[in-house]
Amino acid sequence: MKLTTKRSKKKAAKKEKVAEEQYDVLLVEHGEYKTRLSKKYLNRKSFTPLNIKHVISAIPGTVTKLFVTEKAEINEGDVILELEAMKMHNKILSPSSGIIKAIYVKEGERVPKNKLMVEFE
Amino acid sequence: MSIRSKSMDLRKRVLDARQGGGTKAIAKQVAMGKLTARERILALLDPDSFHEYDLFVEHAGRDFDMDKKHLPGDGVITGTGTINGYPICIYAQDFTVAGGSLGYMHAMKITKIMDHALKMQVPIIGINDSGGARIQEGVNSLAGYGEIFYRNTLASGVIPQISVILGPCAGGAVYSPALTDFVFVVDNISKMFITGPEVIKTVLGEEISMEDLGGARVHAEITGNAHFFARNEFECFAQIKALLSYIPWNNAKKADKFEPAKPNKNYKISSILPTDPKTPYDVREIIRALSDESEFFEIMELFAPNIVIGFARIEGDTVGFVANQPLVLAGVLDVDSSDKAARFVRFCDAFNIPIITLVDLPGYLPGVDQEFAGVIRHGAKLLYAYSEAIVPKITIILRKAYGGGYIAMSSRHLKADFVFAWPTSEIAVMGPEGAANIIFRSEIQAAENPEEMRLKKVQEYKDKFANPYVAAAFGYVDAVINPAETRSFIAHALEVSVSKMVTRPTKKHGIPPF
Numbered sequence: 001m002k003l004t005t006k007r008s009k010k011k012a013a014k015k016e017k018v019a020e021e022q023y024d025v026l027l028v029e030h031g032e033y034k035t036r037l038s039k040k041y042l043n044r045k046s047f048t049p050l051n052i053k054h055v056i057s058a059i060p061g062t063v064t065k066l067f068v069t070e071k072a073e074i075n076e077g078d079v080i081l082e083l084e085a086m087k088m089h090n091k092i093l094s095p096s097s098g099i100i101k102a103i104y105v106k107e108g109e110r111v112p113k114n115k116l117m118v119e120f121e
Numbered sequence: 122m123s124i125r126s127k128s129m130d131l132r133k134r135v136l137d138a139r140q141g142g143g144t145k146a147i148a149k150q151v152a153m154g155k156l157t158a159r160e161r162i163l164a165l166l167d168p169d170s171f172h173e174y175d176l177f178v179e180h181a182g183r184d185f186d187m188d189k190k191h192l193p194g195d196g197v198i199t200g201t202g203t204i205n206g207y208p209i210c211i212y213a214q215d216f217t218v219a220g221g222s223l224g225y226m227h228a229m230k231i232t233k234i235m236d237h238a239l240k241m242q243v244p245i246i247g248i249n250d251s252g253g254a255r256i257q258e259g260v261n262s263l264a265g266y267g268e269i270f271y272r273n274t275l276a277s278g279v280i281p282q283i284s285v286i287l288g289p290c291a292g293g294a295v296y297s298p299a300l301t302d303f304v305f306v307v308d309n310i311s312k313m314f315i316t317g318p319e320v321i322k323t324v325l326g327e328e329i330s331m332e333d334l335g336g337a338r339v340h341a342e343i344t345g346n347a348h349f350f351a352r353n354e355f356e357c358f359a360q361i362k363a364l365l366s367y368i369p370w371n372n373a374k375k376a377d378k379f380e381p382a383k384p385n386k387n388y389k390i391s392s393i394l395p396t397d398p399k400t401p402y403d404v405r406e407i408i409r410a411l412s413d414e415s416e417f418f419e420i421m422e423l424f425a426p427n428i429v430i431g432f433a434r435i436e437g438d439t440v441g442f443v444a445n446q447p448l449v450l451a452g453v454l455d456v457d458s459s460d461k462a463a464r465f466v467r468f469c470d471a472f473n474i475p476i477i478t479l480v481d482l483p484g485y486l487p488g489v490d491q492e493f494a495g496v497i498r499h500g501a502k503l504l505y506a507y508s509e510a511i512v513p514k515i516t517i518i519l520r521k522a523y524g525g526g527y528i529a530m531s532s533r534h535l536k537a538d539f540v541f542a543w544p545t546s547e548i549a550v551m552g553p554e555g556a557a558n559i560i561f562r563s564e565i566q567a568a569e570n571p572e573e574m575r576l577k578k579v580q581e582y583k584d585k586f587a588n589p590y591v592a593a594a595f596g597y598v599d600a601v602i603n604p605a606e607t608r609s610f611i612a613h614a615l616e617v618s619v620s621k622m623v624t625r626p627t628k629k630h631g632i633p634p635f
Contacts, residue, residue: 023401026450026451026453027487028451028453028483028484028485028486028487028552029483029484029487029523029524029551029552029555031399031483031552031554031555032399033399033401033447033451033483034399034400034401034451035401035447035448035449035450035451035452036401036448036449036450037449037450038425038426038427038449038450039342040342040343040425040457041450041486044488044490045490046489046490047489047490047493059325060325060326060327061325061326085324085325086324086325087324110326112326112327113325113327
């Protein structure tokens with residue numbers, strides 16, 4: 001029931017390779033460490049603060065109706081548009097009062113997630 | 122009819138049923154690069170050990186003309202057998218029969234063999250290769266899934282549960298593997314997801330291939346749903362056999378003892394660790410230097426490689442290793458590595474496997490993404506798992522053990538039974554730079570040459586605190602030992618803790634920060 005493998009030789013060769021490697025540097029709490037960075041770490045999303053003048057699609061869907069036009073003055077809570085997504089008609093409400101600067105979507109348009117749909121002045 | 126002709130009749134029935142979906146469907150399966158369900162079972166189990174049950178089960182579909190269809194074995198093969206003489210229960214979904222779809226009787230065959238495994242206290246292995254619920258059977262196929270999940274949960278921590286994904290496993294079907302202890306995937310064959318590419322496209326308009334969404338590599342590297350990644354089915358079966366050699370049949374037993382053996386001489390434990398705390402090395406070299414025959418069976422090698430987990434043997438007994446890996450991300454704890462290690466600690470605890478923790482980490486990974494991903498609750502899992510574990514816990518501090526990371530890595534304070542430290546260890550509330558900057562802030566600012574003063578103070582702090590002796594003075598470290606003594610200290614600690622007993626407050630179960 002003993003398991004045997006020929007690991008040792010292979011691993012010794014691998015060890016030499018490690019020694020030659022150029023390392024990346026990771027900064028952790030005032031200390032810099034030589035190390036490898038994982039794929040997931042390199043692909044991490046950087047943080048962008050929320051812009052209150054932007055209305056962004058939270059999920060992908062289809063814009064079924066636009067209730068506002070450019071230059072229109074609207075109040076907080078007014079319906080800006082209707083986004084059909086996940087089989088629901090979602091009413092997208094205005095996050096603040098103000099004047100619409102630009103509208104980047106048309107009725108019937110399919111929008112992906114995180115798309116800038118409407119911008120305030 | 123004579124007994125002979127009755128036997129001939131039986132033989133014919135058996136052979137017919139074993140054909141599964143027939144030659145055409147089998148050819149299709151082969152064309153996809155897959156073995157058939159029966160071939161898989163025979164390849165995995167000891168020769169002649171497989172005994173099949175419920176071969177003549179008929180499906181229960183009555184609507185949509187299903188009653189006119191015959192589905193041999195209802196698309197799943199179940200039975201018992203041995204692997205290296207180790208008894209197991211097994212089921213394998215047969216994709217050649219109605220796409221391995223799960224109907225009521227199909228599920229009943231699976232739950233029956235699961236009940237059997239739980240009663241006999243032996244591991245259950247499930248080979249998944251199924252298109253999903255059998256839509257024609259409606260709510261009965263949902264009932265089937267639910268019955269399986271319930272049993273997975275009951276059996277959790279009682280018998281080892283192994284899932285092998287050798288084909289599609291989509292929708293509700295994925296939750297059975299997710300509830301089991303070890304998930305094996307094979308490149309280009311395994312596909313797992315809750316909602317497939319088609320649903321994602323129709324509902325969300327996002328396009329992604331099946332492989333990119335739920336292929337073997339995705340689950341082994343990114344999601345952490347899979348524990349073992351293999352390039353082909355035979356490599357996968359070899360991994361399962363190796364795993365079973367390290368774990369016990371059930372939670373009342375210990376893993377089989379092997380013949381004690383010395384580590385390979387090529388691994389010189391004293392020369393692996395660089396003394397500069399900022400220089401990386403592969404901690405697996407140290408694990409191999411400590412293990413019998415330098416064998417280390419790593420789990421989740423590709424996921425969160427900044428922590429290393431796996432099984433090895435010391436003087437013939439299975440141990441679970443948890444080690445920070447300075448080679449990747451400096452060995453920090455983060456969302457994924459805490460999650461990975463915590464689950465492993467709980468497995469070891471449930472199945473009477475002592476845990477050896479090797480510590481060398483600078484702390485937690487800083488970042489908005491980490492905080493937003495819930496590093497607080499994920500990090501807490503590790504504290505919970507170590508505190509909860511009552512198997513022998515042996516901790517070796519190799520080098521850095523700073524701050525919260527020191528506490529989390531099976532410290533004395535989480536009730537490690539033995540804490541040893543190498544003379545190279547630095548056990549401190551934080552790294553010397555950070556600590557000096559805070560403690561001597563006013564002196565550094567007031568100095569004529571602040572940078573010079575800062576370096577001087579960092580050195581002062583290093584000399585005074587960056588060692589194991591401060592912690593040893595409080596008894597937080599039991600012994601400061603040389604690297605070369607480590608194996609004998611571990612072996613002795615294991616020897617004297619065989620009858621470890623801990624009593625805990627009565628409760629139904631804790632509420633870990635899942």
